[in-house]
Amino acid sequence: MIDAAWRCAARILPVVTVLGILTALWYALAIPLNAPRLDLDEAAGFSTLASAAWSMDRPVLPAPHQVVAELWTSVLFHPLTSPRNLLYHAWVTLSAALAGLGIALVLGIALAVGIVYVRTLDRSLMPWVIASQTVPVLAIAPMVVVVLGNLGITGLLPKAAIAGYLAFFPITVGMVTGLRAADPLQLDLMRTYSASPGTVFTKLRWPMSVAFLFPGLRVAVALSLVGAIVAELPTGAQAGLGARLLTGSYYGQTIQLWATLVMAALLSIAALLGVGMAERAVLHARGGRL
Amino acid sequence: MGESAVLASDTAPAPSAPVVVEARGLGVAFEADGQRVSALTSVDLAIRRGDFVSLIGPSGCGKTTLLRAIADLQAPSGGTLTVNGMTPAEARGARAYGYVFQAPALYPWRSVARNVMLPLEIMGMGRSERARRAEHYLRLVGLGDFARKFPWQLSGGMQQRVSIARALCFEPTLLLMDEPFGALDEITRDGLNLHLHELWRRTGMTVVFVTHSIPEAVFLSTRIVVMSARPGRIIDVIESPLGAVRDLGIRESGEFLAVAHRVRAGLRAGHSYD
Amino acid sequence: MRQVFASPVFVAVLALAAGGIARASLRAVPALALLAALVTLPLLVLALARLARRDTLAARLASPALFGALLLWLWEMLVLGLHIPFVLLPPPSAIAAAFATHLGTLATDFRQTYLHAVIAGYALGCGAGFAVALAVDRSPFLRRGLLPLGNLASVMPIVGVAPIMVMWFGFDWPSKAAVVVVMTFFPMLVNTTAGLAAAGVMERDLMHCYAAGYWPTLFKLRLPASMPFVFTALKLNSTLALIGAVVAEFFGTPILGMGFRISTEAARMNMDIVWATITVAALAGSLSFGAIALIERAATFWHPAFRR
Numbered sequence: 001m002i003d004a005a006w007r008c009a010a011r012i013l014p015v016v017t018v019l020g021i022l023t024a025l026w027y028a029l030a031i032p033l034n035a036p037r038l039d040l041d042e043a044a045g046f047s048t049l050a051s052a053a054w055s056m057d058r059p060v061l062p063a064p065h066q067v068v069a070e071l072w073t074s075v076l077f078h079p080l081t082s083p084r085n086l087l088y089h090a091w092v093t094l095s096a097a098l099a100g101l102g103i104a105l106v107l108g109i110a111l112a113v114g115i116v117y118v119r120t121l122d123r124s125l126m127p128w129v130i131a132s133q134t135v136p137v138l139a140i141a142p143m144v145v146v147v148l149g150n151l152g153i154t155g156l157l158p159k160a161a162i163a164g165y166l167a168f169f170p171i172t173v174g175m176v177t178g179l180r181a182a183d184p185l186q187l188d189l190m191r192t193y194s195a196s197p198g199t200v201f202t203k204l205r206w207p208m209s210v211a212f213l214f215p216g217l218r219v220a221v222a223l224s225l226v227g228a229i230v231a232e233l234p235t236g237a238q239a240g241l242g243a244r245l246l247t248g249s250y251y252g253q254t255i256q257l258w259a260t261l262v263m264a265a266l267l268s269i270a271a272l273l274g275v276g277m278a279e280r281a282v283l284h285a286r287g288g289r290l
Numbered sequence: 291m292g293e294s295a296v297l298a299s300d301t302a303p304a305p306s307a308p309v310v311v312e313a314r315g316l317g318v319a320f321e322a323d324g325q326r327v328s329a330l331t332s333v334d335l336a337i338r339r340g341d342f343v344s345l346i347g348p349s350g351c352g353k354t355t356l357l358r359a360i361a362d363l364q365a366p367s368g369g370t371l372t373v374n375g376m377t378p379a380e381a382r383g384a385r386a387y388g389y390v391f392q393a394p395a396l397y398p399w400r401s402v403a404r405n406v407m408l409p410l411e412i413m414g415m416g417r418s419e420r421a422r423r424a425e426h427y428l429r430l431v432g433l434g435d436f437a438r439k440f441p442w443q444l445s446g447g448m449q450q451r452v453s454i455a456r457a458l459c460f461e462p463t464l465l466l467m468d469e470p471f472g473a474l475d476e477i478t479r480d481g482l483n484l485h486l487h488e489l490w491r492r493t494g495m496t497v498v499f500v501t502h503s504i505p506e507a508v509f510l511s512t513r514i515v516v517m518s519a520r521p522g523r524i525i526d527v528i529e530s531p532l533g534a535v536r537d538l539g540i541r542e543s544g545e546f547l548a549v550a551h552r553v554r555a556g557l558r559a560g561h562s563y564d
Numbered sequence: 565m566r567q568v569f570a571s572p573v574f575v576a577v578l579a580l581a582a583g584g585i586a587r588a589s590l591r592a593v594p595a596l597a598l599l600a601a602l603v604t605l606p607l608l609v610l611a612l613a614r615l616a617r618r619d620t621l622a623a624r625l626a627s628p629a630l631f632g633a634l635l636l637w638l639w640e641m642l643v644l645g646l647h648i649p650f651v652l653l654p655p656p657s658a659i660a661a662a663f664a665t666h667l668g669t670l671a672t673d674f675r676q677t678y679l680h681a682v683i684a685g686y687a688l689g690c691g692a693g694f695a696v697a698l699a700v701d702r703s704p705f706l707r708r709g710l711l712p713l714g715n716l717a718s719v720m721p722i723v724g725v726a727p728i729m730v731m732w733f734g735f736d737w738p739s740k741a742a743v744v745v746v747m748t749f750f751p752m753l754v755n756t757t758a759g760l761a762a763a764g765v766m767e768r769d770l771m772h773c774y775a776a777g778y779w780p781t782l783f784k785l786r787l788p789a790s791m792p793f794v795f796t797a798l799k800l801n802s803t804l805a806l807i808g809a810v811v812a813e814f815f816g817t818p819i820l821g822m823g824f825r826i827s828t829e830a831a832r833m834n835m836d837i838v839w840a841t842i843t844v845a846a847l848a849g850s851l852s853f854g855a856i857a858l859i860e861r862a863a864t865f866w867h868p869a870f871r872r
């Protein structure tokens with residue numbers, strides 16, 4: 001028990017230390033960055049300077065406690081349905097990202113199965129799947145949104161489409177590797193049972209591939225959030241973290257901007273924890289091993 | 291018989307030869323999942339210059355561990371251990387020994403010749419001397435024509451020979467070998483055994499050699515150390531009566547079979563302890 | 565005759581010819597176009613299937629090329645045949661035409677976004693990530709602290725810092741380069757750190773046996789062993805960099821740049837220019853990825869993935 005606690009502490013202590021160093025750097029950096037915007041007389045001491053630099057209304061670099069305070073008031077003192085509550089925006093973005101992740105899962109797995117089972121697709125499609133990612137997908141985002149908006153399709157779907165396009169790739173790649181991961185001995189065993197291809201798929205290839213699905217899924221979750229946020233940028237959308245970033249940058253509301261960024265980071269941590277829990281559940285069902 | 295007796299006294303290093311490796315009450319323990327596993331207990335062993343010592347024993351009895359302790363790759367947990375009169379760490383600093391691992395451990399981004407040169411580069415030897423030595427030792431292990439190839443283009447046995455050339459090329463006086471021929475076929479193994487025997491006889495270096503094969507141990511060694519497991523320890527040390535000059539035919543001789551029999555008996559006794 | 569039809573080259577040429585006829589007669593003789601299209605499709609699929617059975621390098625290159633041609637042809641035929649509005653999806657031929665007419669604009673945008681922002685940001689971000697990974701490597705404590713944070717940061721929506729960088733570094737390309745730096749830093753940090761730990765136990769023991777110090781071990785063992793990881797980050801970053809620069813331009817830019825072009829022309833419904841710019845971005849992305857992949861192949865020729 002005590003041993004486990006020790007090991008846990010040994011893991012966390014370095015992280016906490018580095019976080020502490022980064023926070024201190026942040027506070028230190030805020031002073032020279034914000035100082036030019038303050039009109040203090042030359043004689044003002046360091047403590048006056050620092051406290052002024054750390055409590056500006058529109059600082060170049062807001063101090064960490066300002067960002068936390070902004071986050072705190074936004075989340076706690078406004079109703080959940082109000083556009084002044086960041087959780088509301090987070091939910092708008094998250095729903096688009098989750099829908100996109102659904103699209104990515106269906107598309108990604110379907111492509112992987114096609115590539116693994118159809119040789120022609122492996123040869124001709126796989127290079128394009130890879131090439132699709134070297135294209136700056138996000139560059140297409142505004143266009144997709146505008147075009148679909150013209151067709152009368154607005155709201156969740158265009159954002160989900162972009163998130164899905166971004167997120168399908170790691171899933172496809174992971175699943176292709178996973179579906180091919182069955183070792184020749186196990187495949188031979190299936191052959192000695194004269195199992196049909198369907199049986200080989202459900203009894204061997206699919207269970208084998210789950211271990212490869214989760215690492216891909218983790219990347220896909222992060223990418224779908226990026227896709228959803230960026231898709232909100234060019235539309236003049238009223239809601240969502242991307243829209244919030246855009247208004248913050250238009251009106252120079254740096255504290256709001258940073259609070260939104262922190263919210264986006266928290267959202268992706270939450271999403272990653274969600275994937276982790278799903279993985280743990282699958283792991284548990286399989287007796288502790290993938 | 292009389293002749294071989296003369297030869298025998300000639301192979302076994304004179305009792306006056308300086309001690310190269312000396313272990314007294316050596317113990318090594320591992321800490322795994324909070325449990326202490328004792329891999330070696332109270333090992334007493336003195337290896338003199340010119341000795342060819344084989345370590346033989348069941349899997350997990352601590353042969354690798356003993357070799358790693360000598361090489362300062364593993365810290366002892368008790369007793370004393372000296373190499374050339376120094377601590378193992380000082381001996382390593384003085385580059386006193388060459389080590390051949392159970393696997394070739396070649397660097398895939400270096401050609402065969404540059405793999406052999408690796409220790410020479412680290413020891414700061416000049417370029418032309420490096421090239422000369424690499425060529426010489428590659429030829430010695432029969433791979434003169436493969437200098438420009440890359441390790442993965444060679445068979446497992448050839449790779450292991452490269453790693454032997456790598457251990458020899460800086461001409462250490464002590465050679466530590468951990469089952470170097472474990473993964474090879476019988477014939478290649480015979481060839482390499484003969485090679486190693488000649489090399490040892492010509493250079494007079496000290497070899498500590500781990501093996502699972504009784505014939506190999508008897509053929510090569512001046513002394514055979516039989517170990518047993520749980521806890522790992524030495525149960526017998528056999529002085530070989532065989533002459534210095536040996537060929538593969540010797541393996542059918544009565545003397546050879548007698549030694550092999552004694553080694554086997556020792557191994558059996560070790561096993562009966564579990 | 566069977567022999568001739570078995571040749572994928574012949575089938576492919578036949579299919580492309582039929583496809584050309586279908587495209588040419590689409591406006592004048594729709595019936596002929598439909599007929600030709602109905603011939604083209606099975607022929608192309610047949611050619612692809614034939615190609616997939618060959619293992620030569622030419623076949624491996626021709627397969628995706630032919631598949632790309634199939635996609636472009638389908639796009640062109642569907643858009644023109646189904647009279648899909650131009651603003652929705654212009655046909656490839658119109659995009660090619662726009663590419664030719666707006667070459668000057670496209671080149672200026674490319675210089676602004678790619679040659680300035682992307683290359684500077686990529687070099688700085690990757691260099692900094694590599695350097696920090698090396699610096700942190702000597703302190704296990706710092707490494708254990710930084711690695712989880714770096715791992716977390718490399719799956720964060722970091723493009724979000726774009727508006728902040730635009731505020732700090734102004735509208736011109738340095739702010740875009742700054743976004744690229746931040747985006748490429750973490751993948752490089754995490755991958756290099758992992759790469760430096762990638763050398764096997766026995767390989768390290770060998771260095772230990774030679775009493776090799778920190779620097780020889782670094783240069784002769786750990787850096788070479790880390791190269792596959794470093795190249796993974798370099799490839800990943802080459803696409804991230806382009807995304808970062810383009811997205812940063814959505815937050816403000818002087819009136820040029822690929823991101824600026826895409827967002828303004830999309831709002832004005834000049835879809836052909838938008839698509840031409842996307843084509844430039846796609847080409848730049850694919851070519852830089854390909855170039856890095858080639859360098860990787862030469863530098864890590866020993867890696868199991870590339871051995872021959």
Ligand SMILES: Nc1ncnc2c1ncn2[C@@H]1O[C@H](COP(=O)(O)OP(=O)(O)OP(=O)(O)O)[C@@H](O)[C@H]1O
Pocket residue numbers: 320321322327328329348349350351352353354355356522
């Ligand atoms: N790194 C380690 N951590 C924990 N225990 C270890 C470690 N290395 C070895 N051991 C234990 O020490 C004992 C001796 O191991 P060693 O590798 O020396 O055996 P060996 O005689 O070389 O066996 P083999 O013939 O199979 O190579 C074994 O019981 C093993 O479980």
Ligand SMILES: [Mg+2]
Pocket residue numbers: 353354355392468
């Ligand atoms: Mg061993």
